[in-house]
Amino acid sequence: MRFLHAADVHLDSPCSSRSETVRQKLRDASRLAFRRLVDLALAERVDALLIAGDLFDDERLSFQTERFLLEQIHRLDAEFIPVVYATGNHDPGRAGLRSLELSWPDNVTVARDKTAVRIKIEGGSRESGSREVLGVVTAAGHETAAETGDLSTGFPTPEGRVPEIAVLHTQVVDSPGSAAHQRYAPSQLEALRGSGHDYWALGHVHKRSVLCEHPGIHYPGSLQGRTHGERGPKGCLLVDVHPGTKPDVEFKKLAPIQWEDVEIRDPSEATTLDALIETIAEGWHAVAGSETGTEWIGRIRVSGATPLWRELSGDDDQDHLREELVYRLGLLDLTLEIGSVHPQVQADEHRAREDVLGETLRLVSDVRTGDASLTGLSPEQLIGLDDPERLHEYVAELLDTGEAEVLSRMLKDTAEGR
Ligand SMILES: [Mn+2]
Structure with a gap:
């Protein structure tokens, strides 16, 4: 069975620390990333799209985005691609909330609470009626924004004849990056490994991480980074699962905006602001490469011994340097941090x-x-x-x-x- 695994889309997320222009660009970028996800599902002719929670933030979904979301899901419905969506802590499935009340097309199954939902994924020819079961997807969701129990314990033991995939928004205790997230719905890695599922499609931790190769236990990370903490390429996972073997998992970049950090710790060689810009530009290109088709938001930190320490300590020159760097590096936005600089x-x-x-x-x-x-x-x-x-x-x-x-x-x- 072949499917796409995405999570933490956060459509219409406010990104309140940035300027209005950048916020708007980030909201557009989340939608574009989601459109690309659907494009990819169609191009790869996957058997299912799995969304492991936090598709949007609470009730903060504009009418325009709601229409966009449903339009995109309809594109999959038209090609008979099922969507399994397990709610997360940001989009819980309590009655009356958006996750449940949206007029989802028929191809969508919403797992809205701790009751595990099982969906058979079928393949084969529709015309001849020779349909076969390719795999089974089991999903459970968050009913409220503060689930404290281990939702993975309610998943039934797989029968083992076809690939079994589990979908859950959870914080696997001690997983990389999990300390940065609040402890919602914690689960234990050993329990997931021993559950009998071939693949756990997880959500919640915004950093892409592999918790286990076989069985596959993966966080795809957020679909589009929203803060300096969500650096690097962002997207989804394209997964092929065959029973009994290690799943093939391939990362697919979808995010149109990428966040990166550069740290300049020894600016001592640069004796003019122009030379410093040159030094920073080299550092930036080493991180960001010369890739086209991506917009960038940077954070650049400069510290250490420099003949420019006095200029760098003043607001006017910092502003000038920042503006020059935005222009020179073609950035969408830049946070310039001047640390401790001295002669x-x-x-x-x-x-x-x-x-x-x-x-x-x-x-x-x-x-x-x-x-x-x-x-x-x-x-x-x-x-x-x-x-x-x-x-x-x-x-x-x-x-x-x-x-x-x-x-x-x-x-x-x-x-x-x-
Ligand atoms: Mn999230």
Whole structure:
């Protein structure tokens, strides 16, 4: 039996941390990814499409997206491709909720609560009537948004004559990336391995991961990444299952927008902002490649010793650098994070000096670490302090690049970055 396994589509997800333009692009991208999923199902002539929960977020499904979703499912119905959809914690199957009330075409089976639903998947010629059972899909769903029980325990033991596939939105305890997710409907890897199913089509963890090759126990990851935490290519799994052997599982990229991170830890060679842009561009292309047909959202972190430490510490130059990078790398959006940047001469080398420089560096350092008293400094006098309780923390922030500043003003070879 051959099928597509997708999960965590999150249609119409708000992605609230981004600008309105980017949010709109991400919503469109989720829909395009879903359309591509249906295109792929038709092109590969699969026997079924399995969706392991979180197809959308609660009741937050616009009328337009609802129509789009049903149109896409109708395309599969027209080609007699069954869809098995097990609800997740974001789209629970309680009566009155969208997952249940949508006017699903006849090819859709919704597993809406802990009662396991069994569906025979048939193949062969419709005209001659010589139909055969290719496999059995069993699915259970989340009835509410906070299922705490192990839903996998209600799955009946497979009979073993044809491939048996299980569909479930669950957090397999101790699976990679599971710590980032809340503990909804936890299940045990050993129990899934020993259940007798040939393949577990899981959902919930947004990172693609293989928990077991044989039997196949897989998370396909989200269909389209929504945050910096969901990096890399996103899509679905194309699976072939033959009883008794390891399933063939192939990842198919579908997401039109991809998130990636680049970290520049040694920018010391770049002596101008243009040279720094060049360094970052090299780092970016090493991660993102030169692939076309994908839009990118980047997060770039720069830290370490650099002759540009003073420019990089100022908002104006950061904004300029960010805009240049967006243009140069052709990004849809960019989060630029300037970490701790400092001149190439380290304050540590001069802190022990028995002169005014050593004394100043020690004082700045002590204020930053909280070892020096701020007695006499009145919170009312300080510009920009909104909470008097944060006095020490605030002064430490003001002195964040204080040692570098003192060094560059007093020592010849630091001003130019040496
Ligand atoms: Mn999800």
